[in-house]
Amino acid sequence: MRNPFETEERKAFRETVRRFVETEITPYADDWDEAGEVPWELHAKLGALGAFGFGVDEKYGGLGFDDCFMRAAFSEEFYKCGATGIPAATGGRSISIGPIEKFAPDEIKDRVLEDIVTGRKGSSLGITEPGGGSDVANMKTVARKDGDDWVINGSKTFITGGMKSEYFVVGARTGGEGLTGISLFFVEADMPGFSRTLIDRKMGWWASDTATLYFDDVRVPARNMLGQENFGFIAIMNNFNYERLGMVAGSVGMMKACLEDSIAWAQERHTFGKPLIKHQVIRHKIADMSAKIDATEAYLNQICWLANEGEMPVAEVSKAKFFATKALEFCASEAMQILGGAGYLRGNRVERIYREVKVMAIGGGSEEIMRDLAVRQMGL
């Protein structure tokens, strides 16, 4: 469908990303996924495209502007590679760049931001804890004031990029119970008391390293507090918006990959004397998949427009996220049915996407939590 918000630059950027993904990523996607990692040069190549620079000043290697449509185009095209651990492993830094850019003092930004944005070094966001991820307001990691420093104790889990990142944005309790007692901190991997272990054997996202982080009396200077003391919760919630939009766009890319592979297979494969695509049941599956993709894409475009206008619609972002992952679940399942046994074999996009539906439906705010947030935003 023609996009009413398309501009020459958005189109050119999308085309560049598409070509980059088709040439530099898709041919290696399966190998990297099976190997459980991507070569580090890929971070720098993506950085050189400008993919991590949205909303970051040019003096830190950023773009000096933001555009939700371009963010979305990047995610969508990247996720089409069909091994979505690769965008997670590389683009995972994006969810920590926002807080560093917004809240870190110049001393920290000058030292680290350009390295992160250009892909030389990795950074991760640590919110989820072994005790739970949905109930952010109830996090248990604590930071205690000691002279001019803060001393952090606790642990974080399911942290994307956690084994390779050098920098972390971490939520910790600095005040009383609940959402008004949380602050954000900038933590470095080489700080004494910091350690990490790999979470191995995941259902999907094999190419992405996921870690548990341990903070054992990690001492950080006061300037490493990002933003105001005890205002971390709101910062975390605001930061979720672009993460969730990225996941909506990623889901669109994954659905398009499912549809594309389904059509190609259905045209090729013959059953009962005719191509699969000529069987009505299959045609209806294609129609349903295509309609869900269009709807998600239109929804996403509308939200991107609002975000660019400075009116990030929190309720709609939440609704779009569960709508997109439900649509994705449907498309991945139908694509598997169309491919039949061939879809069940490792090494094809549909098989991987099918296994990677759930991380989209749970990570960054689960479907249940998204629905809850949406209804709360209605004032109910």
Add this chain to the structure above:
Amino acid sequence: MKVMVPVKRVVDYNVKVRVKSDNTGVELANVKMSMNPFDEIAVEEAIRLKEAGKVEEIVVVSIGPKAATETIRTGLAMGADRGILVEHDDEIHPLAVAKILKGIVGEENPDIVLLGKQAIDDDCNQTGQMLAQLLGWAQGTFASKVEAEDGSLNVTREVDGGLETVKLNLPAIVTTDLRLNEPRYASLPNIMKAKRKPIDEKTAADYGVDATPRLKTLKVEEPAAREAGIKVESVDELVGKLKEKGLI
């Protein structure tokens, strides 16, 4: 030095081209178009010469419909400095293209014109050579390596059976082969900068060129479909079949 790079808007190399049902040409409606890959190599080479400090300005030129502006922008986003669009909606052939380019050379006075060796749509492989003849310039075609020296270029050419290096006195024409370089991806900051780079708009008439085609396309057809092969079980059977067909 100044380099001029002509770029053509063609059907994207990933598209499976289909012949129109009336056999007058190939289907272009709703087909993805992009810069001719050999021209992209030419733009890349020009940028590398500029990055090496040998070249000050790169001008990309496209002759084609208004939509070819997009192709020019692609060149600008890669790193060229400005563009010229010679708007022309109808079919155009290499000689007319070369004549228009000669007109532009007259105004721009480039030291080098770097072209793709051919366009992947009509595969003519003529424009660079014709332009060299019209201008009376030296030419290095099918370049796999280009080295700039003072007042000359060393061009390594891919010829049958090996590589040939020729020295061209400037000004000169160079046409690019596939192995000359790997074109860069336009970064987002450069895509945004390209928006502000100037593109002049001209027509063939501005250069006094009559671009009316001198050749007429009679018919365009799909290549004959290949018949399905057969599988043989053994060498004996293979030899038998070949004998049957009178091939051995």
